[in-house]
Amino acid sequence: MNAFHDVRFPLAISFGATGGPERRNEIVQLVSGREKRNARQALARRHYDAGTGLRSLDDVHEVLAFFEARRGSLHGFRFRDPFDMKSCRPSETPTEHDQTIGTGDGVTERFALVKTYGEGQEAVRRPITHPVADAVLVAVDGVLKETSLDYAVDGETGELVFQPGAVPAVGAVVTAGFVFDVPVRFDIERLSVSLSAFRAGQIPSIPLVEILA
Known part of the structure; x- marks a missing residue:
């Protein structure tokens, strides 16, 4: 059974993450050329990429261990948004x-x-x-x-x-x-990291998505 694990994603890595809120709006262009816009959801949903926060192979190992303990996308966890946390x-x-x-x-x-x-x-x-x-x-x-x-x-x-x-x-x-903190889960089922690519500065993508109540 999926659940929420009351643990926080590694802070040092989260502070290097990228991301922010996403709004889902429907925009229909009418024959007159005017637009009709409707909000598809009341609140924004936040998306992050923790891959940009990796600075060392030890960071990669920490994320791999965290990913395994959460069973990939199965269980949610806390994430400290580096841009909006107060x-x-x-x-x-x-x-x-x-x-x-x-x-x-x-x-x-x-x-x-x-x-x-x-x-x-x-x-x-x-x-x-x-x-x-x-x-x-x-x-x-x-x-x-x-x-x-x-x-x-x-x-x-x-x-x-x-x-x-x-x-x-x-x-x-x-x-x-x-x-x-923001409640999130991994928005991916597989982590793919190449040592040669990481050492060359090619950061893997580690997407996270907010869990809305």
């Missing part, structure tokens, strides 16, 4: 005020982490399901909360779970800052 800009340090997560109603205990891109009605709210638990900061109405005492991070869903007595009151704004 609730803030890459050059900044996350704070508890970075992202608005929701508004309390005095009853709701669970709040899903999101990262917002853009502003107003055109903004996109991306679900963050694999935060780094010990790097999550939370505030309610601007007041920093304490992990364990006030809330916990659900290891399965990535949601914030407020403890009894700390549930956000009606109208209270919940904000958060975090570092996160």
Whole structure:
């Protein structure tokens, strides 16, 4: 049975990877010459190539071992996107005020982490399901909360779970800052690496694709 392995792809290699979000849109040109455009999926799906992060034969060996342990594309895993891994800009340090997560109603205990891109009605709210638990900061109405005492991070869903007595009151704004990983799988069934080619600078392709919930 396929599953998600809560392990992270080697960081040193991921920071040399290439890739980013992909949008799937349908564009139809009408007889008038105008275009009709429709989004085929609500959220972007991220694709990466980890091959560009390989720097040595030891790196190749590490990826081969990781590939085998995941049974190729069968099991998912965590991947640190070198371009988008924080609730803030890459050059900044996350704070508890970075992202608005929701508004309390005095009853709701669970709040899903999101990262917002853009502003107003055109903004996109991306679900963050694999935060780094010990790097999550939370505030309610601007007041920093304490992990364990006030809330916990659900290891399965990535949601914030407020403890009894700390549930956000009606109208209270919940904000958060975090570092996160992207759930991915190998988008390939076979790794093919030639020693002579690698030594000559020909990097193999190791495609990864985001697993959407």
